[in-house]
Amino acid sequence: MPERTIFRGIRLVDPASCHDGLTDVLVEDEGVSAVGDAVVAPAGTEVVDAGGLVMAPGLVDLHAHLREPGFEHKETVETGSRAAAAGGYTAICAMPNTEPVTDNLAVIAEVRNLADKAGLCDVHPAGAITRNLEGSSLTDIGEMAQAGVRLFTDDHRCVQSSRVMRLALEYAKAFDVVIAQHAQDDGLTEGWQMHEGYYSALLGLTGAPAEAEEVIVARDVALARLTGGRLHITHVSAAGTVDLMQQARERGLRVSSDVTPHHLTLCDQDLVHYDTNLRVNPPLRSEEHRDALRKGLVGGTLDAIATDHAPHALEDKEQEFDQAPPGTTGLETALAVILTELVEPGLLDLLRAIELLSSRPARILRLEEQGGPILPGRAANLTVFDPDAEWTVGERPFASMAVNSAFGGRRLKGRVLHTMLRGRFTVRDGEPVW
Amino acid sequence: MIKHLLSINQLSDRDILRILDTAESFREVGTRVIKKVPALRGRTVVNLFFENSTRTRISFELAAKRLSADVINFSTSGSSVSKGESLKDTALTLQAMGADAIVIRHASSGAPHTLSRWVSASVLNAGDGTHEHPTQALLDLFTIREHIPSFEGLRIAIVGDVRHSRVARSLTFAMRIMGGEVTLVGPPTLIPPEAAGWGAEVSHDLDAVLPKLDVCYMLRVQRERQRQQYFPSVREYSRLFGLTRSRVRGLPEHALIMHPGPMNRGVEIASDVADLPRAVISDQVTNGIAVRMSLLYLVLGGGRASSSEEDSERSEPEVA
Structure with missing residues (x-):
């Protein structure tokens, strides 16, 4: 059974298709399979309630x-x-x-x-x-x-x-x-x-x-x-x-x-x-x-x-x-x-x-699969972030081995919640998948 | 009073006057047969010298000893530093041994700032790279004040390699804080154009500057700078910017000649000029001890820990 995830009502910001607006995005296996309003997802599709979130390539x-x-x-x-x-x-x-x-x-x-x-x-x-x-x-x-x-x-x-x-x-x-x-x-x-x-x-x-x-x-x-x-x-x-x-x-x-x-x-x-x-x-x-x-x-x-x-x-x-x-x-x-x-x-x-x-x-870099557009048939290389979430640099451990950030201690707005590489979560709900 | 002395720019005019006035009361100690007061008895002062500087180290050592502090000299050769110990570990070691004040001389600009983040001891900058040498500037002010009572409107030229001189930076900042007028003199390659932002005038013509001066302050010129082509030859440098006997005639009668040492006689200052009565270069050395006593005393809170009967709020030192 294919793995399916649908992001409902997400703000899709996709420069390659000049799109900036609310939509549904369905990801099946490695690729994007549907983008649009009221996308019908097959039974068993995991639903991500994406209100207020932004999806970008x-x-x-x-x-x-x-x-x-x-x-x-x-x-x-x-x-x-x-x-x-x-x-x-x-x-x-x-x-x-x-x-x-x-x-x-x-x-x-x-x-x-x-x-x-x-x-x-x-x-x-x-x-x-x-x-x-x-x-x-x-x-x-x-x-x-x-x-x-x-x-x-x-x-x-x-x-x-x-x-x-x-x-x-x-x-x-x-x-x-x-x-x-x-x-x-x-x-x-x-x-x-x-x-x-x-x-x-x-x-x-x-x-x-x-x-x-x-x-x-x-x-x-x-x-x-x-x-x-x-x-x-x-x-x-x-x-x-x-x-x-x-x-x-x-x-x-x-x-x-x-x-x-x-x-x-x-x-x-x-x-x-x-x-x-x-x-x-x-x-x-x-x-x-x-x-x-x-x-x-x-x-x-x-x-x-x-x-x-x-x-x-x-x-x-x-x-x-x-x-x-x-x-x-x-x-x-x-x-x-x-x-x-x-x-x-x-x-x-x-x-x-x-x-x-x-x-x-x-x-x-001539990377065909990267940078959008986020359209059906394209590889699901995506990031989803909350543009309003505030955080302080260094309050959570870095994923990098290093801590030498020029922004250490700064209060920033915008937090990555999901990252997807060819349809697979590498970050999910703000937590690493490794 | 301040906890660390890292840069002159952290001081106000009142702070500087207080340091000089306190030094005034300590100066007399150096003229006694028994040159010692108990002000810092039981306190530990570490001289942490990553660069050789016999003069500055001895001056700080004498200052601390005359205040009855215990003095540890930590120089880098033959120590753990030469075995690759980092500044941080050296700092933590001294901290663990209970140092109350650390006097640091380092070839890297900003090293005292960095050190002060790692230790609870007071940090005194005894010269960091091409950044600052605040105690030198303060002893220079003290020496000037012995001859010229007010700094307001006092005209001083600082002549030489301003670009690489920590003395020039500290002295310029200190004179500006006290209301003096500073002219930086040297070849354009040795004066950063941004020095105008320090509130100083810039000139490349020493002879034109001399007649209006109260103090002519000569900087040591390292021959290394000639090799780096900041000026074409030592000979040309001396001709244009050396203080010769004939140039001294261009100075007003009362003007002082100063030099932070060590001098290159015959390069930036002629040998006979260095020995003139108005050249107060030895006084600078003598006064260095009193000024450093004053600073150690003030940053360490006047020996509060050493003597319970002393009033900890009292700002004037106990010299009786």
Whole structure:
């Protein structure tokens, strides 16, 4: 007998079908079988009374660090998958700065294998652009692309050599994969600890200017023009980058970008207590930059919201500020942060927010089954949340192994109640199913 | 009074005056044959030095000893820290041993802030990275006040590597709190443009600034900065920003010359200038002890625990 669940009277927010309204959604086995008013459910169908709840396509993250293989004391593919499910995600792109580096098929296969075993979230390992992230020689991009890798990046390292970046963009064209850049000029960021500005001078911390990002973005946009390759700028943090991406878009270049919840909501002045959980890469910038990122997101210049989920062990973060590695967790807070800080004040409507958190990133990764539309015959990759439920970050244990959240102690609105991966609950009634 | 001294910016003008006035009453102790008062008898002060600084450590050590506190010197070489112990575990160890005050010198900006979250002891910042060195600023103010009675409108230039100087930050903040006028002087590469937000003027022309000064404060310039290309050569730096005999002639008669030490004679200050009577550099060192006595006394609540007959509410120290 097939497993059936019907969500009655739920607000379906589905950017891919431009739908935002109350409806019934019937899920049978792995797929959506009916969407509409007064759907007739066969006997034995489990009924979820969904009054006041929102259903959206499962969220899709372009940028998460799962740390395995190599750093299993920070996070594993399994615990990272749990964090993803808890946060409403059904697909995430795992960054390649593992040990060994995810720069060949063997490591890709290992990560996929671990993810399949966990079975909580589709994990798409990103491949490195250069061998061992050293920035000098290209990985076997073609082989990995043919095996389904959709995105290549040297994340947390920036490809410094213009020649290597040019060749990567050019070579990758044959496989319709995206080259994602962590834009940061090494020469301008040596020894950096935070954004360069008033607060870095006040706190005596070495600054990284926003221009260190801009100079690379300007170069890479030029290289995208030269090569016709697909360029993605990840975790945009500088106002100037927004302008450059806008210009690139106007010229019809194949560029896209994402921005994190923390860069959209926090800024450098929050560092006055030297809280290492706020040390992130790229750094939290000034209010002006934050406001420009919001504008760029609302105006459609920036394409997606990505978490840059970067878990660290407690002892990594409980150190002197300059010793603590950069990064904040994000998978379990992203949706609520966006709902609380951008949707609630009216900057973004919910349909747009879901587009940025799900449909657009799914399209950048060319994931057919993800990001909606939620229609009969489609895979049931869904998340259901209560937009009005308030909670405090850290009051419940995280599903991630790590607790280094930049939002620790914050009161947020919006809580994930159900996450469904191909028709199977990974989170149900707010409780994990693992 | 304050529990920790992490940054000058946590102090008001009244706090600073109280610290200086308390130091005034302690200064006399240092002139006695028996240089000791029982104010902090039974209290434990730990000097936790992650960076070598013989001068500052000795100054704090003498300050604590003159107040009859028990002093433990914990330096990183040869200790558990060199075996990889974290700051947190070091902090918890000192906490478990009952330290009442921890004086910390650390190469990381913000380390005293971090430490203060982990211990119940008072934390005194004895210099953290390129952030602050508040006790240096307070002893500088004390030294200035010996010669110039009011800080209001007092004009001071701080000359040199402001970008990397914890002394410059603390002194600028302290002078601004007290109503002084600060000009930061140095090559543009060594002065963060955001320093304008501290309420200080910025100049790149030392000669133009000298004639209006009450205090000319020279910062130590590390040769390391030349290697990092913040300035092209030591020779050029000295020519543009070194306090030479001929530049001293540009200063008003009454103006003081100061330096936090250790000096690079012949680089930021000419050797004969450092030895002029108006160069009060040794006074700064002497006054450091009294100011640190004052701070230890004030953050530890005036030795309440050591002597039951003392009035715990009394703010003036027992020096008789």
